[in-house]
Amino acid sequence: MTAATATRLSATDSAPKTKARNRQRWASSRTYISAAIIVLWCLLPAYWMMVTAFRDVGYTFDATPFFTHVTMDNFVTAFSTDLGNHFGRALLNSLIIGIVSTVIALVVGVFAAYALARLNFRGKFLVLGFILGASMFPGVALVTPLFQLFTDLSWIGTYQALIIPDISFVLPLTVYTLTSFFREMPWELEEAARIDGCTQGQAFRKVIMPLAAPAVFTTAILAFISAWNEYLIASQLSNDATQTVTVAIASFAGAQPHQEPYTTVMAAGTIVTIPLVIMVLVFQRKIVAGLTAGAVK
Amino acid sequence: MLGTTAIFTLATVGGAMVLGLFVAIALNLNVKGRGFARSAVFAPYVLSGVGVGLVWLFIFDPVYGVLSWILRSVGTSSPQWINDPKLALWMVIIVYVWKNLGYCAVIYLAGLQSMPKDLMEAAALDGAGNFRRFVSVTLPLLSPTTFFILITSLLSSLQAFDIIRIMTPTGNGTSTLIFEAYLQAFSTYNRAGYSAAISVVLFVLLLVVTGLQLRFVERKVHYS
Numbered sequence: 001m002t003a004a005t006a007t008r009l010s011a012t013d014s015a016p017k018t019k020a021r022n023r024q025r026w027a028s029s030r031t032y033i034s035a036a037i038i039v040l041w042c043l044l045p046a047y048w049m050m051v052t053a054f055r056d057v058g059y060t061f062d063a064t065p066f067f068t069h070v071t072m073d074n075f076v077t078a079f080s081t082d083l084g085n086h087f088g089r090a091l092l093n094s095l096i097i098g099i100v101s102t103v104i105a106l107v108v109g110v111f112a113a114y115a116l117a118r119l120n121f122r123g124k125f126l127v128l129g130f131i132l133g134a135s136m137f138p139g140v141a142l143v144t145p146l147f148q149l150f151t152d153l154s155w156i157g158t159y160q161a162l163i164i165p166d167i168s169f170v171l172p173l174t175v176y177t178l179t180s181f182f183r184e185m186p187w188e189l190e191e192a193a194r195i196d197g198c199t200q201g202q203a204f205r206k207v208i209m210p211l212a213a214p215a216v217f218t219t220a221i222l223a224f225i226s227a228w229n230e231y232l233i234a235s236q237l238s239n240d241a242t243q244t245v246t247v248a249i250a251s252f253a254g255a256q257p258h259q260e261p262y263t264t265v266m267a268a269g270t271i272v273t274i275p276l277v278i279m280v281l282v283f284q285r286k287i288v289a290g291l292t293a294g295a296v297k
Numbered sequence: 298m299l300g301t302t303a304i305f306t307l308a309t310v311g312g313a314m315v316l317g318l319f320v321a322i323a324l325n326l327n328v329k330g331r332g333f334a335r336s337a338v339f340a341p342y343v344l345s346g347v348g349v350g351l352v353w354l355f356i357f358d359p360v361y362g363v364l365s366w367i368l369r370s371v372g373t374s375s376p377q378w379i380n381d382p383k384l385a386l387w388m389v390i391i392v393y394v395w396k397n398l399g400y401c402a403v404i405y406l407a408g409l410q411s412m413p414k415d416l417m418e419a420a421a422l423d424g425a426g427n428f429r430r431f432v433s434v435t436l437p438l439l440s441p442t443t444f445f446i447l448i449t450s451l452l453s454s455l456q457a458f459d460i461i462r463i464m465t466p467t468g469n470g471t472s473t474l475i476f477e478a479y480l481q482a483f484s485t486y487n488r489a490g491y492s493a494a495i496s497v498v499l500f501v502l503l504l505v506v507t508g509l510q511l512r513f514v515e516r517k518v519h520y521s
Contacts, residue, residue: 031323031326034323035323035324035334038320038323038334038338039333039334039337039338041395042337042338042340042341042395042398042399043337043340045341045349045352045353045356045395046340046341046344046352048352048355048356048363049348049352052355060361061361063363063366065363129511132507132511133504133507136452136500136503136504136507137500138456138475138478138496138499138500138503139456139458140458140475140478140479140482140492140496141478141492141493141496141497141500143482143483144482144489144492144493225343228345229343229344229345229346229347229459231345231346231347231458231459231462232458232459232462232479236483245345246345246346246347246348246459249345249347249348249351250347250351250463262355265351266351266352266355269348269351269352272345272348273344273345273348276340276343276344276345277340277344279343280336280339280340280343281333281336281340284332284335284336284339284403287339287343288339288403288404288407291400291403291404292403292404292407292445
């Protein structure tokens with residue numbers, strides 16, 4: 001509503017100019033205020049997380065809204081293997097699992113999406129339907145059978161036990177996003193390359209891939225984020241050696257026994273979320289483009 | 298279980314979409330720091346549910362939380378967010394609305410920005426007021442966007458798990474279909490068959506929603 005007020009056209013304004021200007025100023029300051037409140041509402045939990053993360057454990061429940069009793073101890077505790085926290089290891093695990101899942105899903109996804117967007121073959125709609133259907137399947141129902149299977153294979157505590165289920169939900173996401181991107185590419189260029197004597201494979205490698213690079217990059221970000229945040233499967237199919245960050249945070253031990261280790265958890269939470277927040281700040285446009293691919297016009 | 302799922306899904310999807318639309322309208326203006334505001338609003342959407350759940354749990358804590366501190370300083374005591382099953386459900390809904398608001402906002406914003414400006418101007422010249430322009434021009438033009446957000450939000454909120462698991466580990470008042478399936482299989486009940494049955498119901502529900510999307514997405518309303 002405020003949007004419309006601010007862009008109010010002078011043609012519709014019969015009031016004197018100063019009055020109109022005052023009203024416009026009031027409208028724009030109202031917009032500023034409401035925007036500021038929204039931004040605050042979105043950022044406050046993250047801010048509070050950081051305040052608590054840097055606060056001395058003895059002042060955990062101090063509600064002072066500024067940085068007080070600043071210390072790095074919580075970060076030390078988070079990484080302390082003496083207390084049974086495997087956070088450093090978990091960060092490495094999450095990176096490995098996230099990157100491997102993303103790369104595999106992208107390699108398969110690029111070809112699948114190319115076929116779905118560009119080639120005509122029987123049952124194309126069915127394939128797309130199955131891919132979407134697979135991504136709909138509730139993960140909860142998969143965990144028990146997977147656990148039995150991976151126990152039989154003695155895979156519990158290996159990376160593939162987490163990477164393979166991750167691919168099952170990252171892959172539909174990449175195929176779907178990339179297909180939407182590929183549908184909107186200028187295919188005349190590929191045809192031109194074919195006329196100039198390229199094979200279909202050459203045209204794909206030399207013309208389509210460079211054009212698709214931004215889309216592939218965007219999809220990679222989305223895929224990595226969803227693999228990085230995965231919790232359900234990781235919580236059941238990992239052990240101490242392969243536990244991911246989400247699992248590690250949920251099962252933290254603090255410096256003080258018998259006390260919920262809020263400060264440590266917030267320190268670990270800061271480490272896990274800050275890279276994602278930076279990623280959003282840098283690549284926001286690309287991420288949104290990926291989310292809206294094929295959606296908004 | 299179905300009732301809880303219905304309340305949870307309707308409240309999270311509806312809340313995030315309505316708030317998201319208004320945020321998008323505010324962000325669509327030429328204000329300074331718009332890029333930053335957009336990123337700030339969008340950031341919660343990509344954060345891990347586990348981390349988000351833990352922070353909010355700390356904020357909602359009825360004794361030590363910031364929220365209880367704020368409520369105490371205005372003279373009321375904090376409600377029992379975690380122990381009261383009704384409030385626990387709304388606590389989780391608030392957090393999910395917070396998390397998904399940015400998603401709805403940025404996609405609505407993309408929709409607003411691809412909207413032809415001349416229609417707005419024409420409506421203004423015809424003497425339509427702010428509210429009238431919003432209802433008669435903006436909303437209809439945004440209907441494909443609204444449909445897309447509705448479907449994707451329905452799918453994601455039917456599968457919402459992490460935050461519920463972290464904030465209410467025992468499912469006290471928050472046993473939506475997916476979380477009940479989890480509790481039946483992995484907590485003390487140990488009823489894998491029942492859990493699988495719930496999962497099948499959920500799967501069918503999700504397929505119906507996806508089917509709706511595939512059926513209607515090709516012939517969505519266009520005004521160009």
